[in-house]
Amino acid sequence: MYLSFAVLSMDISSLILVGSAVYLIVQLLRFIFADADFTLLWAAKLGNKPEDKLRGQVVWITGASSGIGEELAYQLAALGARLILSARRQNELERVKRTCLEHSTLQEKDILVLPLDLLDRASHEAKTATALQHFGNIDVLINNGGRTQRSLCLDTSMEVYQAIMDLNFLGTVSITKQVLPHMTSRGTGIVATVSSVVGLAGAPLATGYSASKHALQGFFNSLRTELTDYPGITISTVCPGPVQSQIVHNAFTEELHKAVSNAGDQEHKMPTARCVRLILVGLANHVKEMWIAQQPFLLFYYLWQYMPTLAWYATNVLGRKRVQNFKAGLDADSAYFSKPKTKTS
Numbered sequence: 001m002y003l004s005f006a007v008l009s010m011d012i013s014s015l016i017l018v019g020s021a022v023y024l025i026v027q028l029l030r031f032i033f034a035d036a037d038f039t040l041l042w043a044a045k046l047g048n049k050p051e052d053k054l055r056g057q058v059v060w061i062t063g064a065s066s067g068i069g070e071e072l073a074y075q076l077a078a079l080g081a082r083l084i085l086s087a088r089r090q091n092e093l094e095r096v097k098r099t100c101l102e103h104s105t106l107q108e109k110d111i112l113v114l115p116l117d118l119l120d121r122a123s124h125e126a127k128t129a130t131a132l133q134h135f136g137n138i139d140v141l142i143n144n145g146g147r148t149q150r151s152l153c154l155d156t157s158m159e160v161y162q163a164i165m166d167l168n169f170l171g172t173v174s175i176t177k178q179v180l181p182h183m184t185s186r187g188t189g190i191v192a193t194v195s196s197v198v199g200l201a202g203a204p205l206a207t208g209y210s211a212s213k214h215a216l217q218g219f220f221n222s223l224r225t226e227l228t229d230y231p232g233i234t235i236s237t238v239c240p241g242p243v244q245s246q247i248v249h250n251a252f253t254e255e256l257h258k259a260v261s262n263a264g265d266q267e268h269k270m271p272t273a274r275c276v277r278l279i280l281v282g283l284a285n286h287v288k289e290m291w292i293a294q295q296p297f298l299l300f301y302y303l304w305q306y307m308p309t310l311a312w313y314a315t316n317v318l319g320r321k322r323v324q325n326f327k328a329g330l331d332a333d334s335a336y337f338s339k340p341k342t343k344t345s
Ligand SMILES: NC(=O)c1ccc[n+]([C@@H]2O[C@H](COP(=O)([O-])OP(=O)(O)OC[C@H]3O[C@@H](n4cnc5c(N)ncnc54)[C@H](OP(=O)(O)O)[C@@H]3O)[C@@H](O)[C@H]2O)c1
Pocket: 062, 063, 064, 065, 066, 067, 068, 069, 086, 087, 088, 089, 092, 116, 117, 118, 119, 143, 144, 145, 146, 147, 148, 167, 194, 195, 196, 197, 239, 240, 241, 242, 243, 244, 245, 246, 247, 248, 250
């Protein structure tokens, strides 16, 4: 009897061992093919569908004239959300609106083109009033407008640092402060802000950009806890890794009005449509922080969260390569995948 108990317990322990090994292998495979954090991927699989939760909602998108904001407009229109489209270039917003109308059942009145400069904070109160007058309410604000940076700290003028903080941080805070009283008075709403992986970690050539996104993370993480008496209001931060868009083309450089010389190839980045679908899943499920990136970038978020010492090591190795490639005239984003060349011009 003792013998059969020993055999049985051995079987059970080896079963647990094999089960654990299989579980670990499955999780490892899931991680290798993941393009977002596990909470967001679970929400995509088992959570609310954006089609059910966002249809009919009034969504204000800043930076809607290009890239992620433009794609947000298309996907939200397709699922029946009503839209307020903002950015500086009115003609581009009108183009986005026309495309939305062509590919959805929305009517003309369901999309408001509201040109807006995030830097012109004095105008934000009136812009918000116009949006509220048109729709009567705002259910979701997506703070998406912003610009990145491609320049070394030692070469970058203070005017550039000022402009980055004014645009990415203060412009976003300003719009949020206009919309928030409306949401608190209704007791409901979502404020989602497109931060970045560099809102969580640092990256060379982006000292000011990373600082502005860290500032947003700090602001919205604090605001979230300040609003605990308003359980109907969700504060979400979205932290994408590299995504296909016009972001490099529009980046700040060493001097305020100097354009990027080499925007590089965006092919290796996450498709905009996939990033946006994940953002909408996050909104539909009230996810507080979304990590959206393909590998190997996703690994980076987890290292920063759980193994910072290793993360510092990896950041320094990759960062060094990024700077070397930048100095050689290559686009910094594609630099991880390319060999340094001699400077082109
Ligand atoms: N693409 C990526 O790899 C990536 C990764 C992480 C985070 N993000 C973030 O995603 C957001 C969207 O960027 P994107 O990648 O879609 O880049 P994008 O294609 O360059 O789009 C940027 C948008 O911001 C608007 N914008 C710029 N300056 C503005 C101003 N002063 N006032 C109002 N709107 C302004 C632009 O419109 P106008 O020029 O018409 O004003 C444009 O619609 C940004 O916050 C960016 O930091 C992007």
